[in-house]
Amino acid sequence: MPREVASDCRYFLGDRPCIWHKREGLLCICERFDPVREHILLIKLDAMGDVLRTTALLPLLAKAHPRAALTWITRPESKPLLENNPYLAEVVSYGADSLVHLLARSFDRVINLDAGKLSAGLATAARSPRKDGFLLHEKGHVVPTNEAARRWLEMGIFDDLKRANTRTYQSVMAEILDLPSTGHHYVLELKGLEQEKARTHLQSLGLNLSRPIVGLNTGAGGRWPLKQWRLDGFQELIERLDEESEVQVLLLGGKTERDRHEWLKKHAQAPVFDSGNDNDLRHFTALTAQCAVVVTGDTLAMHVALATGRRVVVLFGPTSAAEIELYGLGEKVVPEMDCLVCYKPSCNYVSKCMDEIGVDMVAEAVKRQLRPASPRSLSLAVL
Numbered sequence: 001m002p003r004e005v006a007s008d009c010r011y012f013l014g015d016r017p018c019i020w021h022k023r024e025g026l027l028c029i030c031e032r033f034d035p036v037r038e039h040i041l042l043i044k045l046d047a048m049g050d051v052l053r054t055t056a057l058l059p060l061l062a063k064a065h066p067r068a069a070l071t072w073i074t075r076p077e078s079k080p081l082l083e084n085n086p087y088l089a090e091v092v093s094y095g096a097d098s099l100v101h102l103l104a105r106s107f108d109r110v111i112n113l114d115a116g117k118l119s120a121g122l123a124t125a126a127r128s129p130r131k132d133g134f135l136l137h138e139k140g141h142v143v144p145t146n147e148a149a150r151r152w153l154e155m156g157i158f159d160d161l162k163r164a165n166t167r168t169y170q171s172v173m174a175e176i177l178d179l180p181s182t183g184h185h186y187v188l189e190l191k192g193l194e195q196e197k198a199r200t201h202l203q204s205l206g207l208n209l210s211r212p213i214v215g216l217n218t219g220a221g222g223r224w225p226l227k228q229w230r231l232d233g234f235q236e237l238i239e240r241l242d243e244e245s246e247v248q249v250l251l252l253g254g255k256t257e258r259d260r261h262e263w264l265k266k267h268a269q270a271p272v273f274d275s276g277n278d279n280d281l282r283h284f285t286a287l288t289a290q291c292a293v294v295v296t297g298d299t300l301a302m303h304v305a306l307a308t309g310r311r312v313v314v315l316f317g318p319t320s321a322a323e324i325e326l327y328g329l330g331e332k333v334v335p336e337m338d339c340l341v342c343y344k345p346s347c348n349y350v351s352k353c354m355d356e357i358g359v360d361m362v363a364e365a366v367k368r369q370l371r372p373a374s375p376r377s378l379s380l381a382v383l
Contacts, residue, residue: 003028010034010069010089034087037067039105041126045094045119047278048281051078052303053351054113056170056184056325057177058087061111064179068108073098073122080281102126112361113173115142116151132177148175156282168325185327186307190286198286200315203275207248212370214241215250215291215310217301218264219257226318227297231260233362235268237295240363242270249372250275252301293369295362297354298324305329311369315336317353330369352361368379 006028013020020032040061044054046209051074055383069089071083076093085091093097102125112123112133120136134153137143144150152172155161171181199209207213217235220227241247251261251274258277265272275287288294288301289308296302296312298319305312312330314321321332335356 036069038108040068041107041110042072048078049300049303055187060179166322169323188307194286213291215252215294217252217296218260236359238268239270313365
């Protein structure tokens with residue numbers, strides 16, 4: 001006799017036993033049976049920081065669709081940010097895997113919040129009676145599915161609208177999806193072992209984990225190089241923070257920040273610790289989670305810090321400060337210039353916007369943010 005198979009259960013995997021069969025020896029259908037009534041596809045391929053801040057919508061979607069299984073298609077490099085996410089049934093890499101899913105399956109709702117043609121094309125190809133966000137027209141241009149999506153699309157096309165915007169990304173996306181504008185938050189889960197590995201790493205560098213650590217993310221990625229603050233500003237900040245006897249300064253970054261970190265270690269007249277430039281994304285996240293305050297531009301590190309509950313001092317120039325939701329975890333440092341929020345890859349001005357951010361502005365912001373960084377605010381949920 002064939003056994004009953006609960007293929008509609010949230011825990012059903014198909015190619016291997018479910019978690020409750022392995023842990024408790026349970027068979028379908030058991031007391032852990034959690035039936036799925038809807039299947040939702042979420043497409044988010046853009047920059048890793050955008051992927052991470054979009055996780056803030058997951059609690060809202062889960063509340064609106066309590067019996068839904070959420071599938072997320074993203075680029076392979078972003079998948080580590082979605083590991084252990086309790087709101088996701090599966091994470092599918094863009095490529096052959098995602099095409100197989102689109103060809104073989106249908107969904108009750110498809111969500112695409114990227115206005116790029118690739119993401120819009122995937123959303124258009126997916127089979128579903130309901131699609132929200134952006135689709136690809138048969139003539140090859142991106143079209144919005146509702147008025148809120150149209151306004152966001154226009155902000156990406158017209159600089160004056162982008163500059164005039166005062167709403168956060170999460171608020172705009174929630175409106176596109178007809179979800180509440182409150183109750184959202186980043187979802188990024190670290191395992192206890194990952195956190196312990198990060199603590200061990202920092203201790204091996206000589207850091208005292210009982211004293212506050214200020215993390216400096218010195219780069220800005222490759223797309224918007226103008227987002228990064230000047231090196232001599234970081235140098236002076238390190239020396240200013242050294243005057244705070246309890247503060248330890250930790251350099252955070254990837255391969256593109258290697259030369260910047262070497263320069264700072266050579267020129268800063270104060271102790272500075274380097275976390276390394278070859279850490280994988282999960283370990284970088286765990287290292288960031290050990291900081292009391294993170295100083296960063298509008299980068300992935302900013303989103304990681306916010307997602308792990310760290311306090312932040314965020315330096316803005318060519319990108320929109322208004323779009324970033326800090327969730328009460330820090331402050332924004334923005335120079336007074338008329339040409340901000342230009343999103344230009346290069347600048348002809350002699351004094352660039354990020355150069356106008358003074359060390360005093362940043363140092364005082366860090367000191368203010370160190371005060372609320374109590375042991376309780378530094379706690380991080382362990383799975």
